[in-house]
Amino acid sequence: MTCAGGLGTLGSMAWTTPRLDPERSRRRLQLLADLAGARAVRQRERPQRLRTARLRQLIATRRRLAG
Template sequence: MTNAERQSTLGFMAHVPQRLDPDRRRRRLELLAALADAKSAREHSQPQRLRGARLRELIANRRRLEN
């Protein structure tokens, strides 16, 4: 089976993502770290928001288990 045949039978699942160049990968990792820091700071400054999010998640999980 050639690569073209494999792509036509598997459709979009056969797509292999390209590796990011080092600079782009570094910038992406820096952005993800900054987002994680911002989320952590927001959770510390707004604990009621975090409690509400946890409660909503617990309720959603319970509903999924009941259905």
């Protein structure tokens, strides 16, 4: 049921991060900053979209009731 031979290999399975060259690291940080900025813009615009959707739904409901 147990495998004594496999116990010695667990230490070599630790995660190691490769050293990135400075240019790649800079591009990666720029990409992450751009993604964070885009996410912030979407979150700021979301309430406006919700208000617009609610207003359209209200207008459609009123048209159905009036017609």
